[in-house]
Amino acid sequence: MRTAVIDIGTNSTRLLIADVTPDGRVTEIVRRSVVTRLGAGVDAEGALSREACERVYAALAEFRAEIDAHRPTAGGDAGGDTGETPGEAGGEVRGSGDVARGDTSGGKPYPNLAVMTSAVRDARNGRELAEHIRSEYGLDARVLTGEQEAQMTFLGAMSGRPAIDEPNVVIDIGGGSTEFIVGAGHTAGFHVSLFAGVVRMSERHIHTDPPAPQELQALAADARATYLDGLPAHERASVTRGIAVAGTATSAAAIDQELDPYDPERVHGYALLLATVEMLLARLADMDESQRRALVGLDPDRAPTIVAGMILLSEAMRAWDLDEVEVSEHDILHGGALSLASLG
Numbered sequence: 001m002r003t004a005v006i007d008i009g010t011n012s013t014r015l016l017i018a019d020v021t022p023d024g025r026v027t028e029i030v031r032r033s034v035v036t037r038l039g040a041g042v043d044a045e046g047a048l049s050r051e052a053c054e055r056v057y058a059a060l061a062e063f064r065a066e067i068d069a070h071r072p073t074a075g076g077d078a079g080g081d082t083g084e085t086p087g088e089a090g091g092e093v094r095g096s097g098d099v100a101r102g103d104t105s106g107g108k109p110y111p112n113l114a115v116m117t118s119a120v121r122d123a124r125n126g127r128e129l130a131e132h133i134r135s136e137y138g139l140d141a142r143v144l145t146g147e148q149e150a151q152m153t154f155l156g157a158m159s160g161r162p163a164i165d166e167p168n169v170v171i172d173i174g175g176g177s178t179e180f181i182v183g184a185g186h187t188a189g190f191h192v193s194l195f196a197g198v199v200r201m202s203e204r205h206i207h208t209d210p211p212a213p214q215e216l217q218a219l220a221a222d223a224r225a226t227y228l229d230g231l232p233a234h235e236r237a238s239v240t241r242g243i244a245v246a247g248t249a250t251s252a253a254a255i256d257q258e259l260d261p262y263d264p265e266r267v268h269g270y271a272l273l274l275a276t277v278e279m280l281l282a283r284l285a286d287m288d289e290s291q292r293r294a295l296v297g298l299d300p301d302r303a304p305t306i307v308a309g310m311i312l313l314s315e316a317m318r319a320w321d322l323d324e325v326e327v328s329e330h331d332i333l334h335g336g337a338l339s340l341a342s343l344g
Contacts, residue, residue, distance in 0.1 A: 010175025071107025156335030
C-alpha cells in the first residue's frame, strides 16, 4: 500500500512517500528534507515562534503537493492489501485515511501521518500547531509521546535487516532531544528521551563563530552529564552494537566519504568510527559557519548545528562504550510507513 509520512522535527521537516508490502518491505518513492528549525528558541522561551511555524508551513505546502501528485491511479496500490484498517489502538500510532484535496489527476487518496516530536511536546503552543496542520493541510498530525517516538524509531531502524538476538542501541540525535532505544530482534525494550539535541545545545552553549574552546567543553560536559544521568548502567553494559539514525550521523558518513551529491545508498550501513567522529569534530569546530556551509558532504542548512551534533554523537558513543556505530537511513519515517500499513 502507498503511504506518506512527514516527520516535523525540532531541526528539520521531512517527507517519505513509500509503498509497503504485506511482508514489510518499504520501497521509497519520494524522500525530501528541509531544515526548518521549528525548535529555535523553545529551550529558552517555552513556545514555538511564529517565524519557525511559518517555515514549517512552507515545507508542508510543498509536501502536500508531492503527496497529491503521487496518488496511485485506478488499479494502483492505494491500500487495503494488509487486510487491516489503520487506526489508533493499544498505544500505537497509526494514520487515518487521507483527506481529499481537490482534483489531482484522479488518483486515490492514501493514508498519511505527520508526526511531531520534542519541540512540539515541549512547547506550550504545540497542540495549536498540530490542529492547524490537520485543518490546513489535510494531514493526520500527531504529537508523539516519548514512548511512541522510541517505538516508531526502533521499528524503522530495524526494518530491512535480519533479527539479531543481541541487544542493539538505536541512537537518534534530534534537534531538541536524543532518543536511545535498546532492543533485540525487532522488539524495543528500554528507551529514553533526553533533553540534549543539536538546536537546544547550540543555543545553550555556542555563542561565537567559530566556537570557543570553553563553549565546546561546556557543551560536551552538559551532554555527558545528561546522558550518564539518564542511562542506567545495566542497560549500557548490555549493549554491544549501535545503530545511529538522523541528520548528525548521516552527515558524518557523507562528510567522511566526501559525497557530492549525497548518496543514501553509500550512507546506509556505513561503519562510522568514534575516532572518525572525533576527527570530524575537530575539523568542523575549527571552521566558521561560512566554511562549514561549503564543506563537501554537509547540507549547508545543517552548518549552524553540526558541531553540537558531533559532540552529542561522540558523547553518546562513549556513554555506550561503542568504538563504532552503523549509520542507517531507516528511521522514524520508515517506522511510520510500517505503522500506517499496520505492520508495526
